[in-house]
Amino acid sequence: MSKLQYKPNDHNVSGVTILQDVHERNSDLKYVAFKLIQLDEQATYAEELTDKEVCIVVLTGKASVKTGDQLFEELGTRDSVFEKKPTDSVYISKDSTFKIAAKSACKIALCYAPATEKRQAQVIRAADNSVEHRGKYQNKRMVHNILPDSSAVSSSLLVVEVYTDGGNFSSYPPHKHDQDNLPEESFLEETYYHEIDPEQGFVFQRVYTDDRSLDETMSVEHGDVVSVPKGYHPVGVPDGYTSYYLNVMAGPKKIWKFHNDPDHEWILKRK
Numbered sequence: 001m002s003k004l005q006y007k008p009n010d011h012n013v014s015g016v017t018i019l020q021d022v023h024e025r026n027s028d029l030k031y032v033a034f035k036l037i038q039l040d041e042q043a044t045y046a047e048e049l050t051d052k053e054v055c056i057v058v059l060t061g062k063a064s065v066k067t068g069d070q071l072f073e074e075l076g077t078r079d080s081v082f083e084k085k086p087t088d089s090v091y092i093s094k095d096s097t098f099k100i101a102a103k104s105a106c107k108i109a110l111c112y113a114p115a116t117e118k119r120q121a122q123v124i125r126a127a128d129n130s131v132e133h134r135g136k137y138q139n140k141r142m143v144h145n146i147l148p149d150s151s152a153v154s155s156s157l158l159v160v161e162v163y164t165d166g167g168n169f170s171s172y173p174p175h176k177h178d179q180d181n182l183p184e185e186s187f188l189e190e191t192y193y194h195e196i197d198p199e200q201g202f203v204f205q206r207v208y209t210d211d212r213s214l215d216e217t218m219s220v221e222h223g224d225v226v227s228v229p230k231g232y233h234p235v236g237v238p239d240g241y242t243s244y245y246l247n248v249m250a251g252p253k254k255i256w257k258f259h260n261d262p263d264h265e266w267i268l269k270r271k
């Protein structure tokens with residue numbers, strides 16, 4: 001299996017299962033870190049942040065989040081990500097503590113990035129997500145912008161979720177953002193947390209560089225994480241299945257300026 005691909009764990013302690021935990025010590029990532037936790041009803045999970053900020057995304061179920069003297073309640077809008085509606089999230093800054101309490105069984109994504117300054121904790125309600133329908137032909141996909149680069153909420157963190165129906169590609173035509181070379185291109189590392197409906201499905205993801213010094217093509221399954229330290233990173237979805245992924249991006253500057261693979265950019269010119 002590719003070193004970029006992470007299979008889920010299932011070690012449950014006191015009602016909390018850390019399904020995914022990708023960070024700089026087990027990946028080539030220096031900016032982005034990602035956790036996926038599953039909480040049994042009434043279970044709690046707490047953390048102390050020092051030099052990182054976090055976006056807590058309530059993927060499924062209902063939860064509350066307490067940080068300092070702020071309590072964000074009634075978080076979560078769906079029992080499955082495949083209800084295809086935005087959900088609620090909470091942004092928490094560096095040098096903070098937080099505690100998540102599960103009001104129902106829930107799945108929570110913890111999306112981390114380095115923070116340069118202390119900011120106000122904020123709830124990002126589902127209604128605050130802008131929804132984009134991108135692409136045509138067989139590269140149609142829907143994007144929920146939780147923390148786009150235009151958001152003033154975070155210091156360096158970008159978080160989006162993407163839905164791709166069967167027979168389509170997303171993150172396509174292949175693009176990359178691995179050069180700190182604005183205005184041409186920004187440097188943003190990325191993680192993909194994948195879910196597939198129905199769950200026995202798989203999607204193909206390729207991560208590759210222009211010189212092919214990195215060129216990994218993966219069969220990605222439900223619950224897998226793929227790390228993208230650099231390179232192009234398209235996803236293809238077989239007929240009959242629906243793909244969901246949650247993207248976390250971060251780098252030296254919170255700007256998403258990507259560069260399309262010139263070999264494939266022509267597809268954008270079709271009428």
Ligand SMILES: O=C[C@H](O)[C@@H](O)[C@H](O)CC(=O)O
Nearest residue numbers: 134141160162170171172247
């Ligand atoms: O760089 C961003 C990621 O590749 C995805 O979020 C991608 O942009 C989603 C898409 O437009 O297909």
